Amino acid sequence: xxxxxxxxxxxxxxxxxICAEFxxxxxxxxxxxxxxxxxxxxxxxxxxxxxxxxxxxxxxxxG
Amino acid sequence: MAKKVAVIQGNTACALGAVYAGCNFFGGYPITPSTEVAxxxxxxxxxxxxxxxxxxxxxxxxxxxxxxxxxxSKALTATxxxxxxxxxELIGYACIAEVPCVIINVMRGGPSTGxxxxxxxxxxxxxxxxxxxxxxxxxxxxxxxxxxxxxxxxAFNLAEQYRMPVQVLFDEIVGHMREPIEFxxxxxxxxxxxxxPTVPPEKYKPYDTSFGDVPPLAAFGSNYRFHVTGxxxxxxxxxxxxxxxxxxxxxxxxxxxxxxxxxxxxxKNEEFKCDDAEVLIFAYGSTAxxxxxxxxxxxxxxxxxxxxxxxxLWPFPEKRVAALGKQVKAIVVPxxxxxxxxxxVERVTKGSCxxxxxxxxxxxxxxxxxxxxxxxxxx
Amino acid sequence: xxYDYDKWIRPGxxxxxxxxxxxxxxxxxxxxxxxxxxxxxxNNTAIVSGIGCASRxxxxxxxxxxxxxxxxxAAFATGVKMAKPEMTVICCGGDGDGTAIGGNHFIHACRRNxxxxxxxxxxxxxxxxxxxxxxxxxxxxxxxxTPYGNPDPIFDISKLAIGAGxxxxxxxxxxxATQIDKLIAEGIKHKGxxxxxxxxxxxxxxxRRNKFRSVVDMMKVLKDTAVPVVAAAKMTAEQLExxxxxxxxYQENKPEYCEQYAxxxxxxxxx
Numbered sequence: 001x002x003x004x005x006x007x008x009x010x011x012x013x014x015x016x017x018i019c020a021e022f023x024x025x026x027x028x029x030x031x032x033x034x035x036x037x038x039x040x041x042x043x044x045x046x047x048x049x050x051x052x053x054x055x056x057x058x059x060x061x062x063g
Numbered sequence: 064m065a066k067k068v069a070v071i072q073g074n075t076a077c078a079l080g081a082v083y084a085g086c087n088f089f090g091g092y093p094i095t096p097s098t099e100v101a102x103x104x105x106x107x108x109x110x111x112x113x114x115x116x117x118x119x120x121x122x123x124x125x126x127x128x129x130x131x132x133x134x135x136s137k138a139l140t141a142t143x144x145x146x147x148x149x150x151x152e153l154i155g156y157a158c159i160a161e162v163p164c165v166i167i168n169v170m171r172g173g174p175s176t177g178x179x180x181x182x183x184x185x186x187x188x189x190x191x192x193x194x195x196x197x198x199x200x201x202x203x204x205x206x207x208x209x210x211x212x213x214x215x216x217x218a219f220n221l222a223e224q225y226r227m228p229v230q231v232l233f234d235e236i237v238g239h240m241r242e243p244i245e246f247x248x249x250x251x252x253x254x255x256x257x258x259x260p261t262v263p264p265e266k267y268k269p270y271d272t273s274f275g276d277v278p279p280l281a282a283f284g285s286n287y288r289f290h291v292t293g294x295x296x297x298x299x300x301x302x303x304x305x306x307x308x309x310x311x312x313x314x315x316x317x318x319x320x321x322x323x324x325x326x327x328x329x330x331k332n333e334e335f336k337c338d339d340a341e342v343l344i345f346a347y348g349s350t351a352x353x354x355x356x357x358x359x360x361x362x363x364x365x366x367x368x369x370x371x372x373x374x375x376l377w378p379f380p381e382k383r384v385a386a387l388g389k390q391v392k393a394i395v396v397p398x399x400x401x402x403x404x405x406x407x408v409e410r411v412t413k414g415s416c417x418x419x420x421x422x423x424x425x426x427x428x429x430x431x432x433x434x435x436x437x438x439x440x441x442x
Numbered sequence: 443x444x445y446d447y448d449k450w451i452r453p454g455x456x457x458x459x460x461x462x463x464x465x466x467x468x469x470x471x472x473x474x475x476x477x478x479x480x481x482x483x484x485n486n487t488a489i490v491s492g493i494g495c496a497s498r499x500x501x502x503x504x505x506x507x508x509x510x511x512x513x514x515x516a517a518f519a520t521g522v523k524m525a526k527p528e529m530t531v532i533c534c535g536g537d538g539d540g541t542a543i544g545g546n547h548f549i550h551a552c553r554r555n556x557x558x559x560x561x562x563x564x565x566x567x568x569x570x571x572x573x574x575x576x577x578x579x580x581x582x583x584x585x586x587x588t589p590y591g592n593p594d595p596i597f598d599i600s601k602l603a604i605g606a607g608x609x610x611x612x613x614x615x616x617x618x619a620t621q622i623d624k625l626i627a628e629g630i631k632h633k634g635x636x637x638x639x640x641x642x643x644x645x646x647x648x649x650r651r652n653k654f655r656s657v658v659d660m661m662k663v664l665k666d667t668a669v670p671v672v673a674a675a676k677m678t679a680e681q682l683e684x685x686x687x688x689x690x691x692y693q694e695n696k697p698e699y700c701e702q703y704a705x706x707x708x709x710x711x712x713x
Contacts (some may be wrong), residue, residue: 007444011457012456012457014457014461014462014463015462016462016463016645016657016658017463017656017657017658018463018657018658018661021658021661022661048619050444050445051468051471051619051620052468052617052619052661053467053468053471054460054463054464054465054466054467054468054471054616055456055457055458055460055462055467056447056451056456056457056458056467056471059444060444061443061444062443062444087525088521088524088525090521106710109703109706109707109709109710109711110710110711112707112711114524114525114703116520116521116524116703118517118520118550119517119546119547119549119550120546122514122517123514123517123520123546123547123550126510126511126514126517126518126520126521126547127517127518127520127521127524128521129510129518129521130490130508130517130518130519130520130521130522130523130525131521131522131524131525132521132525133508133521133522134488134521134522134525134526134529135525135526136521136525138521138525152511153511153514156510156511283488283506283508283522283526283529284485284486284488284506284526284528284529285485286485287485288484288485288504288505288506288507289506289507290452290500290501290507290508290509291507291508291509292501292509293509293510293511294509301501302501302509
């Protein structure tokens with residue numbers, strides 16, 4: 001079980017899907033052009049989604 | 064103690080006037096016939112801790128001046144002909160972003176490369192209308208070497224006071240002519256610095272009109288930070304396309320120069336034997352030197368001539384010229400162009416008197432005889 | 443731990459204007475982290491840009507920010523830096539702004555070796571005006587003004603910067619987010635002209651015309667074509683064909699412009 005928590009700021013998300021595509025654990029999925037955290041338990045807090053989000057829409061909080 | 068006296072070029076007087084005014088940044092690019100302004104300042108500015116930079120082109124020179132001014136400097140550039148054309152976009156930037164700076168234009172013939180070593184007065188309408196978009200203009204036109212010194216000081220004062228670019232236009236004749244000058248002592252001429260903000264940094268807006276039509280300007284690198292853009296902006300400095308903000312800001316930026324009370328403060332004219340004049344010579348810059356001689360000669364011949372010489376060319380001295388137009392029978396406008404300021408004289412006198420122009424674009428100065436002949440012709 | 447971008451973002455300015463998937467947002471985040479790494483003070487930091495999509499970046503950053511005219515960022519920034527050499531001056535903008543209309547200012551800022559950092563976002567296109575080709579649009583590529591394919595050869599921005607005299611030149615891509623802050627921070631700390639080229643993507647006006655199905659495809663290309671300079675040293679010219687070299691490409695110490703001018707002042711005052 002991951003202790004990381006992924007926060008999505010939906011009003012900032014423009015639906016580019018970069019985060020979901022390059023997540024090494026397939027934690028994220030796109031739903032109606034907004035990212036959703038589909039498998040939070042698999043998150044390894046590598047921060048790649050937060051780093052690559054162009055829109056300041058993802059924050060990864062480590063436990 | 065006797066004042067320091069010297070015989071110097073107009074361009075040198077301009078450079079020394081700038082130093083007197085507290086100029087501490089010059090960004091330029093070599094161009095005839097204004098280059099001596101840069102040469103003198105390359106020597107004088109570092110002596111007072113100021114900065115001189117020769118940029119890679121005319122546009123860069125103007126850009127560096129605006130950047131330096133935003134960082135708190137009193138900044139100057141000097142150029143001529145094609146250089147003035149190249150600077151136009153950024154003169155507009157300084158207008159809309161309201162950045163104080165002074166642009167010296169030592170006028171030569173044109174258009175294009177034209178006659179680089181010959182004088183001209185054909186940039187006077189460009190000074191008003193050169194950059195795109197609606198904007199106000201302050202342009203000064205000194206005609207003697209001491210006046211180039213003092214008007215350069217006044218240009219800095221107006222730039223800082225009204226937070227905008229101010230142009231000083233004189234032609235190659237006075238730029239390169241040498242005349243005696245008695246240098247004013249420090250403190251003798253008024254030197255005005257820009258109004259600094261008084262509000263705490265978190266309340267500061269770079270275009271806050273609650274302080275009047277000229278909002279205080281903070282400097283980059285002080286305790287204030289803000290955003291500057293060439294886009295239409297709101298009072299906080301950030302871009303906007305909201306009609307009411309855009310309209311209000313554009314109108315304010317024109318009003319701060321052209322409202323009757325502000326224009327009166329900026330206006331400066333010389334009236335030579337105008338009181339009883341029946342014919343008026345409207346002349347500026349080096350051409351006014353011939354006009355003055357012509358007035359005296361005409362008076363010897365029994366013709367009541369006078370000269371009106373704007374020292375501030377823009378905003379145009381509308382009221383005074385209109386009043387004189389009602390007093391005299393005719394106005395003669397000599398200028399080294401094919402008829403530019405005569406259009407303004409015509410506009411404001413509204414046909415109240417006869418008008419005649421003396422125009423010359425062959426690189427030779429207008430001589431008094433030409434003016435006198437025209438006066439006799441129109442009388 | 444999640445990075446707190448809010449300390450450098452002006453309140454209320456997000457979301458930004460850039461299109462979905464535009465790399466400029468990734469670069470802006472990298473720049474913010476770099477400002478933080480360098481411990482810069484907001485009042486002492488000037489961020490200067492020209493015109494174009496990338497040039498809208500300064501408006502979001504809580505510092506002394508200057509959005510100038512098209513191509514003129516480096517020239518305005520030179521004035522700021524000369525007037526206040528104690529300030530940290532950063533330029534940012536795109537490839538058309540920096541290397542076409544602003545090419546002269548860019549190379550001369552490099553030549554002077556003035557202490558500033560130029561973050562050049564190279565997305566191979568004029569995005570804001572709708573996708574016209576820039577000096578960095580690949581030969582053969584489609585743009586709104588190259589309907590038959592681009593006949594022009596391209597600028598290699600980093601080589602241009604090195605040739606012009608910049609003393610710190612680095613390149614990365616919008617995909618390599620962690621390298622962006624590292625290289626910009628190194629550039630800021632470097633005394634002299636630093637150029638950080640970030641190869642970027644414009645899905646809206648470049649990607650769509652050039653058969654990229656999505657922004658993800660564009661990111662994959664950035665990922666796959668980037669080769670670190672260390673690895674590149676062991677590769678053949680053939681293997682390096684079409685690759686983007688990333689990392690610090692060039693670094694040297696040379697006299698810095700404002701320091702040189704300080705000597706001029708000292709000389710003038712002593713004379």
